[in-house]
Amino acid sequence: MSNENKLTLAGLAKLAGVSTSTVSRALKDNPLIKKETRDRLQALAAEYNFSLNHAASRLRTQKTNVVAVILNLDDETDQSISDPFLLKVVGDLNQVLNKHGYELLLSNSLMANDDWANYYISSSRADGIIVIGQGKSTQKIEKVAKSGAPLVVWGDPTTASGYSVVGSNNELGSFLATKHLIEANCRNILFVGDPEHAEMSERYKGYKRALSDSSLEFNPNFTLSCDITSKDAYEKINDTILAKGLFFDGIVATSDMVALGAMKALKERYINIPSDVSIVGFDDIAMAELFHPALTTVQQDTKSAATIMVEQLLKQFKQQSADSVVVDITLIERKSVRES
């Protein structure tokens, strides 16, 4: 029964001997319709395996019940769709969206090239947009915001912006991470990450603040700039040690993937973790506790984050204004930092 005339609302109405309006309402459980009629029609629909044509509904109601989720990856680097943290956020968003009756249209920043609002909203592909990651440039995001399209961004909520940003307190997270290392008697702490990246720059600040709080001196030579990938971290750590020897005893990594790459480089040189070098990550991906040693890291609560992001988006659907909100972070102490 693949392609022959699909049963429509009108067809069902005819079968039932009522009008399309009645069926439409009955299927939506509209109390306007007498309970018995509703029940009868719903049963009939079930019997005939009827399903509404969503395209027609959308056209009529001007509502898609779809949310576009855009993985905003930097084009050059290959953080790519393989970053487990980003994908976890997508997964959690999917769950929450489904619960609210919305579907998730997955997109990467490569498609719909420039004008996201136009591509997704004006063309009624989606009712709203969630962008994951502020990346290095927020141009495209601001364009969406300006268009007035419902928008929520996963990023750093503490920096001011004209749109709703949900994210962790990156500065605090990194501050706690660094402080934890200092308390474990690390004195030469390397920051590994990309300070130009929105969220990462906040983490950089937290790192600096922790240093100065403990009256340790900030030294720019202890900043190792690298992409948010294991591979790049691995290579950069290797290069650094090769060039300058092991001049650090602690690492603040801007993500667990970065930490993982760094750990690999260290292990290959038989540098002991945590006794020679302690390390703390960021994200708390599922694998963090499976590393050896288990990775001490700053946990981002993606479940709550997803819930909040969807809430903020739904608000905008109701013409209410949305806020930026900070999600709690927690330092998860495992085995990659030596006992203090």
Added chain:
Amino acid sequence: MSNENKLTLAGLAKLAGVSTSTVSRALKDNPLIKKETRDRLQALAAEYNFSLNHAASRLRTQKTNVVAVILNLDDETDQSISDPFLLKVVGDLNQVLNKHGYELLLSNSLMANDDWANYYISSSRADGIIVIGQGKSTQKIEKVAKSGAPLVVWGDPTTASGYSVVGSNNELGSFLATKHLIEANCRNILFVGDPEHAEMSERYKGYKRALSDSSLEFNPNFTLSCDITSKDAYEKINDTILAKGLFFDGIVATSDMVALGAMKALKERYINIPSDVSIVGFDDIAMAELFHPALTTVQQDTKSAATIMVEQLLKQFKQQSADSVVVDITLIERKSVRES
């Protein structure tokens, strides 16, 4: 300019002083329309930031240009959306689909409860369905197949089925993995995974074949049944060693995540990998080479797989029949198996 009357095709036509048919055709670059007219209208559309209402197109053409991708997870276990391999497949599918002008609607098996064909296809939410994972039961999948909806499944292509299945040669992969261990002089090889699971049962067969090929005896006590998660693998390995001691010198893991969990358990007991126990995984997730020791594993080529899956789906859109196809696997030798 968020909500005031959006420019429609009719509006644009009026602006240009032509009919809607002409604009519609011009925007599709239909050669029926004179080149100059086409150019003029396209320029105008760009100028006014016009975008087609997709919902209307869909209703009219009965085509959505959307493919629903369903992560078919076993409800009970928490393989969940966090499995990096599954998510990689989703990512790769997204890329390929986009290239062909399709969008990816992400779904988990929890929604659209029973009747996927009805939910996605009849309701014109999507033109086709890609199911990732056959799981333990193929009921829902078969229901879709029976409905005649375009369908491709990521799973084990060697077992017969009435629909198109794309996947690796799981039996061969596991055979090679086991053989590799045997050549490294492992004599007591544990199989860790879930033999009831479609793909995994094929891997189980490969494991057995490799044993008998080397005239090693298959011993059911060397089958450790566990979920496809690190956590479960970790616990099961722990329990086993606790109960029976270290009675094995090799592990064939049904996924890298399982291997990772097993490795953690071994390391915690100071069992050396690879000299005491050698281990080989399956999937070759991005992190495999970052483990310590770097994980020897059977690589599944998700990029080709995604390409092939989309090809097979597109075929069905054109009313052609689709086949099951086997994707090549490769044993990637790293450091978790001792030198032979």
Added chain:
DNA sequence: TTGAAAGCGTTACCAA
């Protein structure tokens, strides 16, 4: 409590 009918914005057939 139910029905008639207009209309959402396209596309494609047929006519010019």
Added chain:
DNA sequence: TTGGTAACGCTTTCAA
């Protein structure tokens, strides 16, 4: 090479 027009299948206002 272009235009008029019906139709896709639903929702909702207004009337009964």
